[in-house]
Amino acid sequence: MGKVLAVANQKGGVGKTTTAVNLAASIAAAEVPTLLIDIDPQANATSGSGVTLTEEAHSIYEVLIEHADIESTVIPSSMQYLDVVPSDINLVGTEVELIDVPERERVLYHALGSVRKKYDYIIIDCPPSLGLITLNALTASDAVVIPVQAEYYALEGLGQLLNTISIVRRHLNPTLDIEGVLLTMFDGRLRLSNQVMEEVKKYFKEKVFTTVIRRNVKISEAPSHGRPVILYDAQSIGTKDYMDLAYEIFKRDGLENFTVAEHSSIKKAQKDRDKKSDAGQGKTEKPSPEVYEPDADFEKSVNDILNESPEETLNMDGALPYENHQDASAPAPGDEQTDDQEKEL
Numbered sequence: 183m184g185k186v187l188a189v190a191n192q193k194g195g196v197g198k199t200t201t202a203v204n205l206a207a208s209i210a211a212a213e214v215p216t217l218l219i220d221i222d223p224q225a226n227a228t229s230g231s232g233v234t235l236t237e238e239a240h241s242i243y244e245v246l247i248e249h250a251d252i253e254s255t256v257i258p259s260s261m262q263y264l265d266v267v268p269s270d271i272n273l274v275g276t277e278v279e280l281i282d283v284p285e286r287e288r289v290l291y292h293a294l295g296s297v298r299k300k301y302d303y304i305i306i307d308c309p310p311s312l313g314l315i316t317l318n319a320l321t322a323s324d325a326v327v328i329p330v331q332a333e334y335y336a337l338e339g340l341g342q343l344l345n346t347i348s349i350v351r352r353h354l355n356p357t358l359d360i361e362g363v364l365l366t367m368f369d370g371r372l373r374l375s376n377q378v379m380e381e382v383k384k385y386f387k388e389k390v391f392t393t394v395i396r397r398n399v400k401i402s403e404a405p406s407h408g409r410p411v412i413l414y415d416a417q418s419i420g421t422k423d424y425m426d427l428a429y430e431i432f433k434r435d436g437l438e439n440f441t442v443a444e445h446s447s448i449k450k451a452q453k454d455r456d457k458k459s460d461a462g463q464g465k466t467e468k469p470s471p472e473v474y475e476p477d478a479d480f481e482k483s484v485n486d487i488l489n490e491s492p493e494e495t496l497n498m499d500g501a502l503p504y505e506n507h508q509d510a511s512a513p514a515p516g517d518e519q520t521d522d523q524e525k526e527l
């Protein structure tokens with residue numbers, strides 16, 4: 183049975199997706215069958231792992247809402263031992279759509295049934311919230327990896343996450359463990375980074391991974407090339423740090439005998455990729471993807487909003503957005519307090 187790890191922290195931009203993609207790729211580089219599940223509507227793990235989505239591709243949305251078999255959503259990546267279940271923007275409405283579903287926190291748990299046997303590790307990239315999607319991930323997981331950015335507010339909000347983990351343990355998944363707290367974007371030259379490390383260790387003690395993910399430009403460049411860092415720059419610090427993380431986890435799980443150095447599957451994936459880009463030379467050459475370019479729909483939406491006259495955004499019949507809006511002149515709930523406050527001032 184595969185081990186399921188959720189990468190979670192409701193704080194945005196702390197390195198969840200980076201960790202999910204690169205940990206999954208590093209485990210797969212050791213020829214250990216790995217599945218990366220993207221359960222964030224932003225779908226950054228999907229694009230960052232470089233899988234090609236066809237028109238017919240299904241996503242985790244269909245699994246959660248339309249009872250699709252998860253195996254029908256699995257897409258192979260360019261690494262032999264890494265498969266991906268993609269996300270898509272439809273997932274945005276899932277929190278609401280799940281509300282009336284029976285056992286709404288266990289939908290992913292039930293859906294994982296068949297793939298648990300096929301993979302040794304299943305890594306889930308969670309969205310930056312503690313809503314139903316993250317609850318589903320925590321309920322379906324054996325353990326949580328908590329990335330914490332080495333910055334001033336590192337510990338802020340972690341209490342809420344721990345509370346949620348404890349609620350999940352009590353009501354949904356009694357064996358949910360904390361795999362570890364992972365310091366990300368660490369810069370050893372900064373006193374702040376070192377202070378954050380001390381603080382995190384003070385609270386989480388042996389639950390802090392020995393491996394620290396250093397700030398490394400290759401890590402941040404790799405997603406724009408649709409690759410885990412190991413395929414983007416195998417010699418980089420980022421590759422080393424995420425390989426170290428994979429090994430730390432292997433060791434705990436008694437799998438320390440894996441060797442990865444100059445692994446054949448990495449070489450093959452790099453060769454395939456180079457072949458592909460050689461074949462594409464001179465055809466549809468794109469500018470170097472240093473900056474994400476929004477598509478035409480995005481440009482249109484922005485233009486529409488900018489060109490909309492303000493009146494159009496008001497509710498023209500004067501109705502208030504509350505259930506009882508017969509008396510449009512009545513103060514809205516909460517308004518009285520605001521008036522009092524104004525008087526006080």
Ligand SMILES: Nc1ncnc2c1ncn2[C@@H]1O[C@H](COP(=O)(O)OP(=O)(O)OP(=O)(O)O)[C@@H](O)[C@H]1O
Nearest residue numbers: 194195196197198199200310367396397398401402
């Ligand atoms: N070790 C690192 N070195 C340099 N840049 C990094 C590193 N880790 C993450 N980043 C960058 O930080 C940004 C945030 O990372 P990431 O998207 O992984 O965070 P996240 O927690 O998944 O965000 P969200 O909450 O929006 O899902 C990205 O631009 C990523 O490339």
Ligand SMILES: [Mg+2]
Nearest residue numbers: 198199222226
């Ligand atoms: Mg993310």
